[in-house]
Amino acid sequence: MRNIIFILLSVALSFSCLKAEEKPASNMTAAREAKKEIKELRDSIKKIEPFFKVMGKPASNDWLASHTEAGQTFEEYLDADPTKPTKERQKIYVLPLGTFDARQQKLIAQTTEYLAAFYDLPVEQMAAKPLVVGSPKDGSPNTRQNQLTKKRQIKTGYILNDVLMPILPRDAAALIAFTVDDLYPDESMNYVFGQGSLENRVGVWSLFRLDDHTDERGFLLRTLKIAAHETGHMFSMKHCTKYECVMSGTNHLGETDSRPIDACPECSAKICWLSDTKPTERYARLAEFCRKNGLTKEAEKFTRKAEAVKKI
Numbered sequence: 083m084r085n086i087i088f089i090l091l092s093v094a095l096s097f098s099c100l101k102a103e104e105k106p107a108s109n110m111t112a113a114r115e116a117k118k119e120i121k122e123l124r125d126s127i128k129k130i131e132p133f134f135k136v137m138g139k140p141a142s143n144d145w146l147a148s149h150t151e152a153g154q155t156f157e158e159y160l161d162a163d164p165t166k167p168t169k170e171r172q173k174i175y176v177l178p179l180g181t182f183d184a185r186q187q188k189l190i191a192q193t194t195e196y197l198a199a200f201y202d203l204p205v206e207q208m209a210a211k212p213l214v215v216g217s218p219k220d221g222s223p224n225t226r227q228n229q230l231t232k233k234r235q236i237k238t239g240y241i242l243n244d245v246l247m248p249i250l251p252r253d254a255a256a257l258i259a260f261t262v263d264d265l266y267p268d269e270s271m272n273y274v275f276g277q278g279s280l281e282n283r284v285g286v287w288s289l290f291r292l293d294d295h296t297d298e299r300g301f302l303l304r305t306l307k308i309a310a311h312e313t314g315h316m317f318s319m320k321h322c323t324k325y326e327c328v329m330s331g332t333n334h335l336g337e338t339d340s341r342p343i344d345a346c347p348e349c350s351a352k353i354c355w356l357s358d359t360k361p362t363e364r365y366a367r368l369a370e371f372c373r374k375n376g377l378t379k380e381a382e383k384f385t386r387k388a389e390a391v392k393k394i
């Protein structure tokens with residue numbers, strides 16, 4: 083996981099080619115309007131604070147026990163001149179890479195729908211594409227057999243550079259591929275859940291370690307959390323340390339499972355700002371998604387949040 087974050091955050095600092103379009107006009111009225119909108123968003127989103135737990139002391143194997151992170155407020159995010167979607171590059175593409183069974187296909191379709199509700203951006207699921215790699219036995223440099231699981235793993239750099247980059251659509255804000263194969267970034271690591279490149283707008287995430295084949299709801303929730311979290315990195319969002327939030331770093335699946343599928347007030351403000359959406363409409367869409375997909379508790383919580391942000 084450490085490598086993933088490093089790659090995402092380090093490129094976030096240097097990436098700047100998507101921003102020009104979204105700057106407000108440089109006259110005083112536009113600047114005042116933008117400031118007013120940001121204040122209104124901040125005031126509105128504050129009302130969801132009671133729905134989130136303030137981040138407590140981490141257990142010894144949790145992310146924050148081994149990573150020193152400062153977090154990122156909404157204002158710090160705005161000051162960092164983040165990457166956000168533009169008119170020309172607005173769409174999130176989801177690509178199933180390899181062969182998926184019926185339940186995995188359903189999960190990818192659900193995840194695509196969740197991303198559309200979560201980021202209020204056009205999201206398109208691309209037609210599945212075969213994942214062609216050599217066999218470890220044939221000495222392929224892009225694959226190996228994992229020592230512990232004895233299963234094939236695929237090198238993330240190969241997928242990002244040789245599979246995704248050549249097919250990146252011009253209007254993509256991000257192209258996110260899912261695979262059922264296990265992944266590794268280089269010989270120094272046993273595995274990674276996924277890896278993304280903000281600079282190149284591509285990422286790949288594996289379902290391999292998310293699925294324990296017993297808990298369908300848990301498998302769906304994990305996948306939704308990972309998709310929302312990693313797409314947030316694609317839009318320059320850093321890890322959240324203020325609340326237990328979908329944007330908080332996680333070191334293990336137990337930690338992922340304990341986190342909500344939603345973003346805290348700080349991170350939700352960033353999402354509403356980057357997609358220019360109203361919190362109340364966003365929560366209503368998320369509630370509808372959860373209702374439709376059997377996530378009853380989550381649906382009820384989103385409905386309460388939609389009500390909360392409406393109140394003056």
Ligand SMILES: [Zn+2]
Nearest residue numbers: 087311315331
């Ligand atoms: Zn992360």
Ligand SMILES: [Zn+2]
Nearest residue numbers: 322327346349
């Ligand atoms: Zn947060």
